Amino acid sequence: MSGPPPAVAELRRAVRAGVRAGDRPVLAACSGGADSVALAAALAFEARAAGVRVGGVTVDHGLQPGSAARAESTAAVLRQLGLDPVLVLPVQVTGNGGPEAAARSARYAALADAATAHGARVALGHTLDDQAETVLLGLGRGSGPRSVAGMVVERADGGVTWWRPLLGVRRVTTRRACADQGLPVWDDPWNTDPAYTRVRLRGEVLPLLEEVLGGGVAPALARTARLLREDLDALDALADGELARLAAEAGDGTLPARPLEPLPAAVRRRVLRGWLRAAGIPDLQAVHLQAVETLVTGWRGQGPVDLPGGAGVARASGSLVLLPPGARGSSPGPAHPDEEPLP
Template identity: 85%
Template sequence: MSGPPPAVAELRHAVRAGLRGSDRPVLAACSGGADSMALAAALAFEGRAAGVRVGGVTVDHGLQPGSDRRARTTAAVLSELGLDPVLALRVQVTGAGGPEAAARTARYTALAAAAADHGARIALGHTLDDQAETVLLGLGRGSGPRSIAGMVPERADGAGTWWRPLLGVRRETTRQACADQGLPVWDDPWNTDPAYTRVRLRTEVLPLLEEVLGGGVAPALARTAALLREDLEALDALAAVELARLAAEVGDGGLPARPLEPLPAAVRRRVLRGWLRAAGVPDLQAVHLRAVESLVTRWRGQGPVDLPGGAGVARASGTLVVLSP
């Protein structure tokens, strides 16, 4: 008896370990595009074998004509695949940052709420090609090693658990998997609109790099991201140990300044970031961390450093303290 087509087999293999490693339900986020549709089909098949309940959720942003019809069609396909429950959610897209950013915020808020309601992880269809584009965006913006490290396969935050099992799978494979299974695919016109930076990376920059460098650029970028994530995880672990040790020396929410100074800069800034986040300081950027760090490495008796949200940090009697708004 022959097995499934190679593309279908690759998709199923990509989700298998993550499903068998946890009995927690999964909700597959599905736009109707090839990546998320192939993911939903693989999860439906492997979920039955693993004994894990798999549902689906599609979000209607209401930004394109016929978006409500597309959401209903996608939900119907998910139901036919055997996903349960299947949710079609309508969101209001508002806020700053342009329509793409506002739509993403609205979508993730809706997904997080659905996950909380069902005690589920959210499975997202980002592929190796998406990872490569993310790395290039981080490089171009100079936004630090964490952005160049790309997306992590699984991440839990205050909103939920986000699982990306297809980060090792090419976009062409998801499309082939859909074709092999006769699954309908919706091609979002935004994904070919050159007004968006990511689209130009996908259609202009990456093909040029492939041509100039002789191919293999996207997998190379994804490998770079994976290697960098390993280093970042090691630095984060070292910083967590140092933060616990230093915070215990003071014991009142402050941080001793002198023991911070000899730490490697990468560890020292992570200690400061962890300390400030624990104190509830929001929206920390590199410029804020460097300003706080100057109270340690360039101490000249200067005054407090202002931080987002109206908070601040001052150095008093050799101790860094957070000033409330």
């Protein structure tokens, strides 16, 4: 007996292990495009064999004429696939960063609420091609190694697990899988609008790189992201261990400064970032982290460093001390007797 078409089989293989990893429900986020429809179909098939409940969610951003009807059409496809429950979530798109960023923020907030309400993971249809575009964006913007490392298959954030099982699957495969199964696909006009940077990367930059470098660029970028992520995860683990040791040594919420100085810069900055984030500092940027690091590597008796939210960090008695909002002007304490500022 013949099996499913190759593209359909590839999609099912991509989700199979994740579906069978436990009995926690899954909500498939679906825009109606080929990637998310193919994902929903693969999840529906594998869930039946695994005995796992899979539902679907489509978000109506209200930004295009007929968006409500489009969302209902997508929901109908999900119901025909056997997903349950199927949710249509209207959102208000507001905020800074342009319509694309604002829509993304509203969409993820709605998906997170739905996942929390149903105790489910959220499955997202990002493909290998999306990963390649993300890596290129990170490189071009100088966003740092984590951005270049791209998206991860599974990530927990704020109590919600975001699952991307298709990061090894090409976009052409998801479209072929939909065609093979007779599934309707909606092509969002935003995805071909050259006003958006990602669209130009997709339609102009990546094809040019493929031509100049002789093909295989998208898989190579995705492979680079995976290798870099392994290195970054190792550095994070080293920094976590160092932070735990120093925090236990201090025992009072401060961070000993002298042991940080000889650490490799990549580890030292991670220790500082982990300490500040654990203290609840919001919107921590590279410029803030560099200023705090100067209290370790360039100590000359300078005053406290300002942080987002009105907090600050000062160096006193040989340690970094967090100053809560409102305490910025107070003295953190005397200098350590054997700690003289650099000349």
